Amino acid sequence: MINFLNYWKLYLTISVSVIVFGLFAIWQWGYIYSIDFIGGTNLEYQFEPTIKEASIQKALADKEIEIVEIEKRSDSQFYLRLQAIDEQTELNLRTYLESENKTKIEVIRSETVGPVIGAETLRKTASATAIAIVGILLYVAYAFRNFNFAVAAIVALFHDALVVVGLYSALSYFFGAELDTLFVTALLTTMSFSVHDTIVVFDQIRDYRKRFGTGNIEEFANKALTDTMVRSLNNSFTIMFMLLALVLLGGNTIRFFAITLLIGTITGTYSSPFVATPIAVWLEKVRK
Secondary structure, eight states, X not given: OOOGGXXXXXXXXXXXXXXXHHHHHHHHTOOEEOHHHHOEEEEEEEEESXXXXXXXXXXXXXXXXXXXXXXXXXXXXXXXXESOOOHHHHXXXXXXXXXXXXXXXXXXXXXXXXXXXXXXXHHHHHHHHHHHHHHHHHHHHHHHTOHHHHHHHHHHHHHHHHHHHHHHHHXXXXXXXXXXXXXXXXXXXXXXXXHHHXXXXXXXXHHHHHXXXXXXXXXXXXXXXXXXXXXXXXXHHHHHHHHHHHHHHSOHHHHHHHHHHHHHHHHHHHHIIIIIHHHHHHHHHHHO
């Protein structure tokens, strides 16, 4: 048996350091929000022959369209992030660009979300997260007949969520990752993955209590972690290898989604034995 809980101060230092860095990143850098949340229009044009970025800026200024961002994706491909415009305005812009610059445009992507829909998406995201947290709390409390285990699982869940949202702010600042609905999907998936591993450890602790009585909760926890650690690592490495393949070989659309899932998988694997279990043991000791 390995005495994992003997190193709880190390686990606390690691968790606090990562979370503080994440909170600093959110405060200092914030996020680049996609049109899913703030509304707007995303356009991706392929020009043949290519034109200069200044020509696109001039056309947008002539059409009095507000520019949020222009990014050159390749020699002839540009990504435009604009204020929300309708289909007719987009068609007029495209026609104007073609006539003024003697070029042909292929539309790679065109999507528009109004600001009202963006605000509604934000509200639904908050609601979905709250419902997931309450549901997990009630399920764990009922399944183990132990409210301390439920509280420990929720604390670990918040730990994982803070790590993911904090590090994503750094990704947004350094690599231009947009906060979109794919990020929300990855965050909710991380929460469920975190609780899944935690339940495995708690179930092993409950099994020891049934077999040997209440006994020493710290000893049971160390035994449970020793028994489940290899299984958890094997399961997590399988997921991580798949996500690494998506990060390296996937397209731009899903790359940051895969990176977010990868971060969530790592922190979920870490938090179950090194956050949730020490907190559960501490709460059980306090109760006694």
